[in-house]
Amino acid sequence: MKTLTVLELSKLYNINRQTIYNNIKKGILSKNSDNKIDLAEAIRVFGEPVKKQDVKEPVKIDSPNSAEVLLLRQQIDMLKNQLDDAKDRESFYQNQIETMQRLLEAPKPNMTTFTDQKPSQDIATDPRSEPGVKNDGLTTPVETENKRIPVPEHVEQEPEKRGFWSRFFRPYD
Template identity: 60%
Template sequence: MKKLSVSELAKLYSLSRQAIYAHINKGNLSKGSDGLIDFSEAIRVFGEPKSKESKVNESKSINSQEVTEVDMLKCQVDMLEKQLNQAVLRENQSLERESFYQEQIEAMQRLLEAPKPNMTTFTDQKPEPDIAPSINPKVDIAVPEEKITPTPEPTENPRIPVPEHIEPEPKKRGFLSRFFLPNG
């Protein structure tokens, strides 16, 4: 098949060289290792070339500005899709974090000690109408013994052995007296 340069292809199809290079960069059109484009490849992408009379009458050629605008819009769409995906990911992470903290709160509430059934609370107490409060300051208030907890007596630690006989420490000696004076 016949091979054409980018300039020849642009003249044949009434396109700008930038439009041809835009198709090459997008991967729609491929160049050979020699830098030329196969004519069959050009027909596949652009169709049959029109005769000169029909080229004047029809304006279906691709304008390079339209191609660059379309590429810009595609880039913007890709960027917006990435931003949307990141926002959805952040939302999912915050929901996961919220559920994690809610589970932690529930676990802590379960770990708290529940009130014992035999203990009376402030709301369970009933006022006794027969007993009037005394205002006598000399009266001692008796505290029931069941509420007073005795302090434990100190006991020896079983892990630390206490020797039965303690020897006195020898008198401390200076540096030179250790070498020049006899032991004793």
């Protein structure tokens, strides 16, 4: 691995030489027997060295406004994606509603419904006859009129209910 002197390391990382000596003295940074510092050791302590930009290249200055603009543009893109997803969902559900409405359409008046249909019976193959109407007393026939239940005329009226105190003050009333 490449080894660097204190001066080369200070120029590479753009830090003061005294900082490097203080790190060596504290034991944070170590140097070889030839008083040089291993590049891997410098990367461990100071991180990757920053590459110097040429003066010919334009230098971008990040202002707080440009960072805010970038953040706002990202949020706008995210909201546009969410809006597209919501529109897709809406169209899917609208199609589902239309399909269900087509399935639940009311039957035409000239069509017979399930309750209007009578089971077809073949007399030759089905020897059963239709059961006659039985009067078991539980059901009333449809043809008869509703009759009133006679009330006996000699029904006695119940005595008037008495309150708690009237039982003591008027016991034989």
